[in-house]
Amino acid sequence: MHAFKYHRPGSVKDAAALVGKNADAKLLGGGQTLVQTMKLRLASPTDVVDLGTIKELAGIKVAGGTVEVGAMTRHAAVAGSAEVKKAIPALAALAGMIGDRQVREMGTIGGSIANSDPAADYPAAVLGLGATIITDKRKIEADKFFTGMFETALQPGEIITAVSFPVPKRAAYMKFKNPASRFAIVGVFVAETGNGIRVAVTGAGPNAFRVPEMEKALGAKFAPESVAKVKVKADDLNSDLHASAEYRAHLVTVMAKRAVEAAMK
Amino acid sequence: MSVKVSMKVNGKPVSAEVEERTLLVTLIREHLRLTGTHVGCDTAQCGACTVQMNGNVVKSCSMLAMQAEGADVRTIESVAAADGTLHPMQAAFKEHHGLQCGFCTPGMVMNAIDFAKKNPGASEHEVREALEGNLCRCTGYHNIVKAIMAGSKAMAGAK
Numbered sequence: 001m002h003a004f005k006y007h008r009p010g011s012v013k014d015a016a017a018l019v020g021k022n023a024d025a026k027l028l029g030g031g032q033t034l035v036q037t038m039k040l041r042l043a044s045p046t047d048v049v050d051l052g053t054i055k056e057l058a059g060i061k062v063a064g065g066t067v068e069v070g071a072m073t074r075h076a077a078v079a080g081s082a083e084v085k086k087a088i089p090a091l092a093a094l095a096g097m098i099g100d101r102q103v104r105e106m107g108t109i110g111g112s113i114a115n116s117d118p119a120a121d122y123p124a125a126v127l128g129l130g131a132t133i134i135t136d137k138r139k140i141e142a143d144k145f146f147t148g149m150f151e152t153a154l155q156p157g158e159i160i161t162a163v164s165f166p167v168p169k170r171a172a173y174m175k176f177k178n179p180a181s182r183f184a185i186v187g188v189f190v191a192e193t194g195n196g197i198r199v200a201v202t203g204a205g206p207n208a209f210r211v212p213e214m215e216k217a218l219g220a221k222f223a224p225e226s227v228a229k230v231k232v233k234a235d236d237l238n239s240d241l242h243a244s245a246e247y248r249a250h251l252v253t254v255m256a257k258r259a260v261e262a263a264m265k
Numbered sequence: 266m267s268v269k270v271s272m273k274v275n276g277k278p279v280s281a282e283v284e285e286r287t288l289l290v291t292l293i294r295e296h297l298r299l300t301g302t303h304v305g306c307d308t309a310q311c312g313a314c315t316v317q318m319n320g321n322v323v324k325s326c327s328m329l330a331m332q333a334e335g336a337d338v339r340t341i342e343s344v345a346a347a348d349g350t351l352h353p354m355q356a357a358f359k360e361h362h363g364l365q366c367g368f369c370t371p372g373m374v375m376n377a378i379d380f381a382k383k384n385p386g387a388s389e390h391e392v393r394e395a396l397e398g399n400l401c402r403c404t405g406y407h408n409i410v411k412a413i414m415a416g417s418k419a420m421a422g423a424k
Contacts, residue, residue: 006268006285006331028332035288035327036309048285052332076321100398101376102312105321106328181310182397 002044008053012136012159018049020157025049027159029072029111032103057110057161062087065167068134071110071160079104090171090189090263094125097175099182110160113145116152116207118238119183123208124173126163128189128200134162149206168193172262174255176203178242185243186251190214190259192222199227199256204237204248214256222264227256272336274299275343281330289333290314290325293340301341301371305400312399315372316340322379324398341371344378353423354378354416363412365403373399373409381417389414 009015019025026045028034030052037043051057057072062083069078078084079096098104098112098121112122113133126133126142133140136159145153154160171191175184184203191198199214217226232252237245270287271280274297281296293302293316305313307326314326317339344352351359354377364370373396380387380395387395392413393406401409 001286003284003286031328031332032309035329050332101380101395102315102322102324102398103309105323
């Protein structure tokens with residue numbers, strides 16, 4: 001790891017001041033991606049701004065039909081929250097499927113979505129539930145947030161403070177995971193929300209995306225057979241040593257079917 | 266540039282002057298000379314570096330020492346009694362041959378103790394899931410799972 005200067009700001013405002021001036025600064029959430037990336041020298045920030053001690057960034061609030069998760073809330077806290085389990089069980093279950101026990105104690109929702117790893121789990125829930133990403137500057141709709149592989153709508157220096165999830169009527173997440181890394185080879189989040197059906201896919205493409213054909217079919221009839229015949233094109237999907245694009249395309253349909261089945265239970 | 270980092274390790278307050286990029290595992294092994302915590306893959310997969318921080322298990326190779334400022338850190342060295350009597354989980358690993366080369370064992374035991382405390386009466390399937398972040402290249406896991414089932418029972422009985 002290259003040397004850097006470490007900062008521990010006490011507030012979001014102080015953190016913003018530290019990153020705002022410096023294009024080579026990085027925000028540190030739980031560090032489960034960033035620390036490893038720095039060790040590999042794929043990232044070499046001059047300054048690391050640790051958000052770990054900013055109290056206002058961690059915590060879960062359930063009120064008025066939404067679940068608001070602070071950016072620094074650890075995956076284990078979401079997975080184990082009785083309130084989240086009651087309001088959006090699929091969200092708690094998804095958080096409990098990320099990485100392993102140790103990673104879930106450090107990893108944060110803000111870090112996960114800001115990174116927009118193509119195989120991360122949280123983007124599927126954010127997009128699948130039509131969440132709102134709250135930053136220190138504005139609110140961003142999930143549909144406008146994930147813009148590419150490791151790319152989001154965040155501006156340089158902008159800090160995610162929380163993610164607000166509307167409580168759906170029903171939802172489920174199904175993940176076909178890489179048995180070694182536990183990342184999603186394909187994960188599909190299906191939700192019946194107040195604004196209609198949403199189907200979001202992670203792991204398959206450069207970033208999380210929705211499948212409008214499946215949403216339309218499920219809108220007509222919310223049943224596994226509605227998505228069984230909907231295939232996504234393999235053209236733009238990821239291909240690597242774990243799975244070809246064609247296999248991932250196939251898995252999208254299979255996981256969507258399973259997610260609908262699970263949501264109906 | 267070096268900075269001062271302070272925390273409690275195995276109940277004792279410690280301070281060290283470290284480089285800002287120092288990992289928690291480096292602080293534990295090289296500054297504090299507590300070499301029971303191992304570095305295996307160094308990429309957050311194998312869990313040999315597992316320690317307890319503020320009552321939860323974390324991978325000490327995947328975090329900066331600075332992230333543990335003020336924390337209560339416990340390593341494998343704190344697990345057995347002062348007179349050398351093994352912790353029930355360690356005793357179970359010995360009894361059930363839950364190790365061969367022993368490299369992964371400190372991480373396995375740290376994770377197992379934390380899991381057993383929080384999930385008494387867990388099923389074999391749940392134990393296997395809890396071990397997702399700990400790799401063993403010798404045993405095939407079967408005896409580790411047996412050991413954790415027995416150690417968990419012994420811990421519940423010892424209360």
